[in-house]
Amino acid sequence: MDLHKLDTYAKSLIKEAAYNIKTSLSSELIIESKSEANDLVTNIDKETEQFFIRHIKADFAEHRIFGEEGFGDDIKDLNGYVWLLDPIDGTTNFIHQKQNFAISLGIFKDGVGILGYIYNVMEDSLLSGSLNGGAYLDDLRLPKLSSASVEEAVVGVNARWVVPNRYVHYEGMVKLLQTVRGTRSLGSAAIEISYVVTGRLDAYMSMRLSPWDIAGGLVIAKEVGAIATNLAFEHLDLLDADSFIVSKPGLHEELLKDYIQLK
Amino acid sequence: MDLHKLDTYAKSLIKEAAYNIKTSLSSELIIESKSEANDLVTNIDKETEQFFIRHIKADFAEHRIFGEEGFGDDIKDLNGYVWLLDPIDGTTNFIHQKQNFAISLGIFKDGVGILGYIYNVMEDSLLSGSLNGGAYLDDLRLPKLSSASVEEAVVGVNARWVVPNRYVHYEGMVKLLQTVRGTRSLGSAAIEISYVVTGRLDAYMSMRLSPWDIAGGLVIAKEVGAIATNLAFEHLDLLDADSFIVSKPGLHEELLKDYIQLK
Known part of the structure; x- marks a missing residue:
């Protein structure tokens, strides 16, 4: 498979899907809850996944799809x-x-990330990366990230992880909060990963993400020298939910060693 | 003073200041700390305030300026x-x-907000409002806000206010966090107020803001029916720092009554 051809194909699918999403904003959404009340899904999430699957299955019969809404393969x-x-x-x-x-x-491909994309639909900005091919924000090649100190770091973390919760000892998270320059929470893992990759955040972490939340970001992160692991400093599980951190190098080790203790 | 003329004048100053800020992004910033290590100021904050003061003093000698960087009036x-x-x-x-x-x-004017602006510089989007004249996002008139339930609310709140702190009992904030649909933290009070005014967030709160953080937003918020008070449900102090909440109507009362207890 020609990587460049696959890249062009994937980008074109993404842009067409985004166009459909934007068009849908003028119609009423059908909103449902999934696993719990605040885990929401709309008809547009579902239609967009089905759009991708329809095209991929027609053009690459042997490729499989692991999608959030479950219309893909098992x-x-x-x-x-x-x-x-x-x-x-x-x-x-x-x-x-x-x-x-x-x-x-x-x-x-065989467990190795070869292409990654995060498309901020309303900003119309495409972050992309390919294995050993670098990372790009639209046409602009992204520089390698340098390290940052914890004290000067701005970290993406949701407030729910600094109060008592089932995944992480919150005392360390409170200490983190009191040490860093600031925290942000944007409500989209992919966008928060894109902020780290482009240097707008120094790190982003979550106690619970799914493979499709991070897969695109992983490929891009690697190309700019960001480190992505789970919060036990292990390789990420791409078949099931896992904890997650992506960070500037150096800062990554310090955050895991001194602040984050999983339950 | 003709309100329309003053509005046109203020918008033109804002756009020129923004142009200067954007231009400055290609030069190296001079960064200093103010009251504490993470309270940062740059040469561009200072130059921008001085730009406003120079013009306002030349064109409206009797007007006074209350600016964050302290170059204005006492x-x-x-x-x-x-x-x-x-x-x-x-x-x-x-x-x-x-x-x-x-x-x-x-x-x-004599303590009454007559014109308000929040200009998201890099998005090039101007939110504006005038007393009894409505609120606009660029040329689009904003609709009045309707209420929202706490359970379905997405609330702007920094993680530092849900851990032990000197201003608010954190237990209520934790309860809030566990009740709402989600929280966000964007790192700019003005932008978070603009999110409430345009319906992208249902409420935004902070334990400590200064008059210049909220003054523009207050004028705009009033025009769309958002309620803005301090967290003791009193009028905001526009001469000194104060706690702050801006929210959809109804939700405002519920948040203050059931979740927020100041120390």
Whole structure:
């Protein structure tokens, strides 16, 4: 498979899907809850995933799709080509703000990320990366990230992880909060990863993300020298939910060592 | 004083100041700390405030300026015309992200807000409002806000207010966090107020803001039916720092009654 050809194809699908999403903003959304009351999904999340699957299956019959809305394949391994897709990452923002949401897509071959995309739909800005090919914000090549100190870091972290919760000891998170320059929370993992990759945040973490939330970002992060692992400093599980951190190098180790203690 | 003429004049100053800020992004910033290590100011914050003052003093000799960087007047009352200005609201974002910062300006006459502006510099979007004249996002008139339930609310609140702090009992904030649909933190009070006014957030609160952070937003908020008070449900102090909440009507009362208890 020619990587450049696959890249062009994926970008064209993303742009067409985004056009459809934008058009849908003038119609009434159908909103449902999934696993719990605030885990929302709309008809547009579903239609967008189905749009990708329809095209990919027609053009690459042997490729499999691991999508948030479950219309793709039943994925138990990453053999061959697998597209990990979140059709709308930041669905709550999509519903409430009509902005600050992204299409997140990673294409993996035998478990290795070869192409990654985060498309901020309303900003019309495409972040992309390819294995050993660098990372780009639209046509602009992104520089490698340098390190940052914890004291001068601005970190993406949701407030729910600094209060008592089932995943992480909150005392360390409070200490982190009291040490860093500031925290931000934007409501879309893909957009927060894109902020780290472009140097607008120094790190971003979450106690619970799914493979499709991070797959695209992983490919891009690697190309700019950002470090992405789970919060136990292990390789990320791309078949199931896992904790997550992406960070500037150096800062990554310090955050995990001194502040984050999983339960 | 003709309100329309003053409005045109203020908008033109804001646009010129923004142009200068954008131009400055290609030069190296001079960054200093103010009251504490993470309270940052740059040469561009200072130059922008001085730009406003120079023009206002030349064109409206009797008007006074209450600015974040302290180059304006020593304001002890709001008699006559007072311009409350934050030349760059979200200085940390300005430094780290080169986006998500705003020029925030409110013009008050004898203590009454008559004109308000929040200009998201990098988005090039101007939110404006005039007393009894409605609120606009660029040329688009904003609709009145309707209420929202706490359970379906997305609330702007920084993580530092949900952990033990000197201003608010954090237990209520934790309860709030566990009740609402989600929280966001964007790092600029003016931009978070603009999100409430345009319906992208249902409420935004902070335990400590200064008059120039909120003055522009107050004028705009009133025009769309948003309620803005301090967290003791009193009129905001526009001469000194105060706690702050701006919210959809109904939701406002519920948040203050059931979740927020100041120390």
